[in-house]
Amino acid sequence: MELRHLRYFIAAAEEGNLTRAAEKLFMAQPPLTRQIKQLEEELGVALFIRKPRGLELTPGGEYFLEQARQIQDKVKATVEDTRRIAEHRKTVFSIGFVPSVFYGQLPKMIRRLRQNKNLEILLYELKTREQVEALKVGKIDIGFGRINIEDPDVEQQLLFAEPLIAAVPEGHVLGQQPLTMQALSAWPLVAFPSGPGPNFSDITQALFHSRGLKINVSQQVNDLQTALSLVASDMGFTLVPEQVRKLHREDVDFLTLIDSDISIPVIASRRRGEAPNSVMRLVNTILHELVDNRLSGRYP
Structure with missing residues (x-):
């Protein structure tokens, strides 16, 4: 299986029609049909139900679509981070946030992190559910949101x-x-x-x-x-x-x-079971101090 197979499958699933998917991919329909069939044969699973007016995902196809999107996003994030590191020789740390938490101490944490000249901070405005998905594919390293979401791959910490x-x-x-x-x-x-x-x-x-x-x-x-x-x-x-x-x-x-x-609530989300690197340890130290200030009344 190659990454192009995932790209072909995602296009077919999103369009629900091989002709439109082929047009979207700038290729002819017969080669696309063959690639989808090869993917199904390799998986040993039917991903689509073929109907006269188009395609419908099977339960297995729905699951594979979710995983394929995550893989594609993870590859994209990895490529982008690799290029940034190569260009700037910096460690990239990405933060997701909902706008309402940005009026508190989060800017203070970011300012302190930016004092490290070897660290590049990337910010993404994301809803809490979007943060969970972004964590799973490696787009962000930590998220700050408001909603408790159960996911086996993500742990959430109530800050206050x-x-x-x-x-x-x-x-x-x-x-x-x-x-x-x-x-x-x-x-x-x-x-x-x-x-x-x-x-x-x-x-x-x-x-x-x-x-x-x-x-x-x-x-x-x-x-x-x-x-x-x-x-x-x-x-x-x-x-x-x-x-x-x-x-x-x-x-x-x-x-x-x-x-x-x-x-x-104000909630921090991280990938579950991942040993913190030096940047995450620094983030946790700063975060602990800022939350303690908030809880003790030194900051409103």
């Missing part, structure tokens, strides 16, 4: 639980008295991020539902800045991690909730 605060339009009536979840539930919610769960929106809405409160979602958006802009436009409120208060937006007020247990 961060309080959630309400972002409301500047001068809103909600800021005139101690704020509760019940009071918030009477107003429209701007939810972020949108898309398949689990995500930040699922967690925040569950905080209302667990208290028997109904919530009216007025808008669903993909990122924090858009959510805050809609809040400033009086489209509703949104819940944000406490670190976001550092933005100091003049058109948005950030209000503390008096309810208990209104928080969201």
Whole structure:
């Protein structure tokens, strides 16, 4: 089996049609058909169900597609890192993050790592589930997210639980008295991020539902800045991690909730069972110090 077989198979699986897959690969259909058949013979498994209007993956084909994509991504990441190391003679360390954790101490950790002139830091904005997949294929070395995801190849560490605060339009009536979840539930919610769960929106809405409160979602958006802009436009409120208060937006007020247990986790994800190299040991040391500062109140 060669890498080209994986490329051919992925194209056929994504297009669901050999003619379109061949066009995508800039090759004729008969050679592609032969390559797919050779791959199936080598695996001893039927990867596709041939139908008059195209191809349908078998259960084995669905599993092989997932693994083939991971292999392809791992090869791509390895090639890119090898080129960087050869060009710069630096060790590459890649970090995945969700935007809301970047308002806290993560920039401090990156600044300290960048003091090492032999280290090149790469940053990838990824949702927590995307971080897990990126860890498995070697695209990133550590991820910082909000969601607990079970995966046998990845271990997750709860760093701390961060309080959630309400972002409301500047001068809103909600800021005139101690704020509760019940009071918030009477107003429209701007939810972020949108898309398949689990995500930040699922967690925040569950905080209302667990208290028997109904919530009216007025808008669903993909990122924090858009959510805050809609809040400033009086489209509703949104819940944000406490670190976001550092933005100091003049058109948005950030209000503390008096309810208990209104928080969201900050989670570090790493590959399971992998012995830490010197860079990871340095990252762990810095991270331990920063988390200790946060928990002891030396940093908000």
